[in-house]
Amino acid sequence: MINFDSTSKMSKEAMDSMLTTVSSMTKGFQQIAAEATDYSRKSYEDSTAVVEKLTSAKSLDKAIEIQTDYAKNAYETFVAQATKMSELYADMAKEAYKPFEKAAAKVSA
Known part of the structure; x- marks a missing residue:
């Protein structure tokens, strides 16, 4: 029974990590899309x-x-x-990796 409980807890933690990652990636892609839209609009107006x-x-x-x-x-x-977009992509990757970084720290501890 103890093994089932620990497996259930690990599954819940993994699911929480995955959902947190998906949420942060969604926010990141929304920021990137908004930034690309603003840049395209400004570029069109300038031209x-x-x-x-x-x-x-x-x-x-x-x-x-x-x-x-x-x-x-x-x-x-x-x-x-281009610099701003690369920073947004890097920030998104860092945010998406954070839950897995925490999980890896728990496993190695």
């Missing part, structure tokens, strides 16, 4: 504004200046966004 500026440019030099500024800004924004 639309640049097209408007380009159509109103009075000279080729001005058009090249507008395009150069846009390319520089788009690159910097992309690098910042």
Whole structure:
């Protein structure tokens, strides 16, 4: 009977760990999706504004200046966004691993 109780307790702990992991991953994916949506919206708005500026440019030099500024800004924004997304993925992985880390500590103790 003691063996059944300990097996039942371990199964419950494993299920709790799995549910905690799934919950944290769901939250992480929601954050990532929201961040990607915001970035896409901002990127679209920026490119639309640049097209408007380009159509109103009075000279080729001005058009090249507008395009150069846009390319520089788009690159910097992309690098910042990629860094932020990688941090979100890393945080999500850490949160998802925490319940298993606790379980492994219990087993090794």
